[in-house]
Amino acid sequence: MPESSPQSVTLSRLSTLVTFAEEGSVVGAARRLVVSESAVSVAMSALSKDLGVALVERVGRGVELTPAGATYVGYARQVLGLLEQGWAAARGVGAPGRGRLRLAAVPTAADQLIAPLLAAFSGDFPEVELRVDVGSSSEVWDLLAHHEVDLVLAGRPPQTASGRIAAQRDNLLVVVVGPSMLASFDEGETTWLLRERGSGTRASLEALLSARDLDPPRMVLGSNGAVLAAAVAGLGAALVSADAVALELGREQLVVVPVEGTPLVRPWHLVTGPTPTPATRLFVEHVLSVPGWRAAP
Numbered sequence: 520m521p522e523s524s525p526q527s528v529t530l531s532r533l534s535t536l537v538t539f540a541e542e543g544s545v546v547g548a549a550r551r552l553v554v555s556e557s558a559v560s561v562a563m564s565a566l567s568k569d570l571g572v573a574l575v576e577r578v579g580r581g582v583e584l585t586p587a588g589a590t591y592v593g594y595a596r597q598v599l600g601l602l603e604q605g606w607a608a609a610r611g612v613g614a615p616g617r618g619r620l621r622l623a624a625v626p627t628a629a630d631q632l633i634a635p636l637l638a639a640f641s642g643d644f645p646e647v648e649l650r651v652d653v654g655s656s657s658e659v660w661d662l663l664a665h666h667e668v669d670l671v672l673a674g675r676p677p678q679t680a681s682g683r684i685a686a687q688r689d690n691l692l693v694v695v696v697g698p699s700m701l702a703s704f705d706e707g708e709t710t711w712l713l714r715e716r717g718s719g720t721r722a723s724l725e726a727l728l729s730a731r732d733l734d735p736p737r738m739v740l741g742s743n744g745a746v747l748a749a750a751v752a753g754l755g756a757a758l759v760s761a762d763a764v765a766l767e768l769g770r771e772q773l774v775v776v777p778v779e780g781t782p783l784v785r786p787w788h789l790v791t792g793p794t795p796t797p798a799t800r801l802f803v804e805h806v807l808s809v810p811g812w813r814a815a816p
Contacts, residue, residue: 530602533595535562536574540592545582593665600666607669608796616644618798623652623659624672625719626743628787631762632672632688640805647798655717663792669799671790674719682790684815685803691761692723692783695773697753704776710736710755712746719785724758727780747773758783788815 539548539559549556560582567574574588584592607619624633629651637649652662662668663682674690676682696704703709711728714721720743728735738755740746743763750757751772761782767773789806791799806812 530599532562532566532569533599535559536566536588537592537595537599539563539575539582540584540589596665596667604666604669604792604794604796607798608794612797615797615801617646618796619648619650620670620796620798620802621650621652621668622670622672622802623654623662623668625656625659625674626653627720627760627763628672629653630743631760632787636806636809639809640802643805644798644801647801655715656719656722657717663790666792669792669796670802671788673788673790674785675788676790680790682792683795684788685791685795686789686806686812687815688787688789688812690785690787692720692758692781692785693761693764693775694756694758694778694781695750695764695768696756696776697751698771698774699753700756701774701776704756706731706756706778707733707735710738712749712755712757713737713739714743714746715739715741720758720760723783723785727758727778727783730780760785 535548535552538551539545542548542551545556545559548559563575572587573585574591575582576585610618633651641649652668656673659671659673660677660680663671711724713724740749746757747764747767749755751767764773791803807814
């Protein structure tokens with residue numbers, strides 16, 4: 520007989536470990552779970568005992584995951600994500616308008632596309648519980664891989680993604696500057712405004728500059744909104760979705776500048792997990808009824 524068994528693991532202990540990993544400390548996990556710090560420590564100690572391997576260790580004055588713990592967290596996230604997905608799928612059998620829909624989107628898609636889609640869907644299916652997470656391209660695909668969301672709205676999925684492209688929408692990336700910079704714009708000398716690491720738009724810009732063998736000054740900003748504000752203020756040039764700057768272009772706060780290789784065609788992709796729930800399939804059908812969206816080839 521083995522010393523320990525996976526059957527002895529409780530979901531609350533799994534949840535505690537995952538929360539600790541996400542927060543990075545016992546204090547943070549306790550605050551988020553609304554329990555005492557000792558309760559967090561006891562739960563992780565009990566989980567280590569259940570598995571027969573140390574999942575956390577004291578480092579200095581804090582506690583960190585061991586290599587075994589870091590490995591186990593990935594599986595724990597998938598277990599918890601699958602259970603939540605299963606709950607939603609079971610509730611949706613015969614009544615897809617009663618389930619739960621967990622959606623993740625990159626910031627530009629969240630700013631420009633999510634609200635009208637969800638508003639119309641929620642109006643037709645008010646009993647579907649909606650949750651939206653916003654993160655970088657790498658973050659949203661990680662959520663889908665761990666079954667922590669049902670759908671992702673982002674650029675092209677990485678080759679390692681296990682989901683299915685359910686719908687697409689055109690998206691053009693253009694180079695914009697403030698009117699005051701138009702006359703002096705030089706793609707090799709002007710400062711380029713970059714998104715954070717993990718951003719698909721940033722990766723597209725870096726690839727564009729590399730293909731042209733250009734190494735201009737760069738300024739990194741933490742969000743799409745910050746990039747747009749900096750461009751309007753005349754701090755540099757930006758590669759952005761044309762959808763995201765329609766208002767600024769109309770007000771002549773920004774102008775499109777011609778750069779070889781642009782506009783870039785980077786369609787939006789709506790991607791489901793391998794086994795979409797009834798509510799997920801219902802949302803995909805809704806999106807495909809919206810002008811501009813089409814089924815994936």
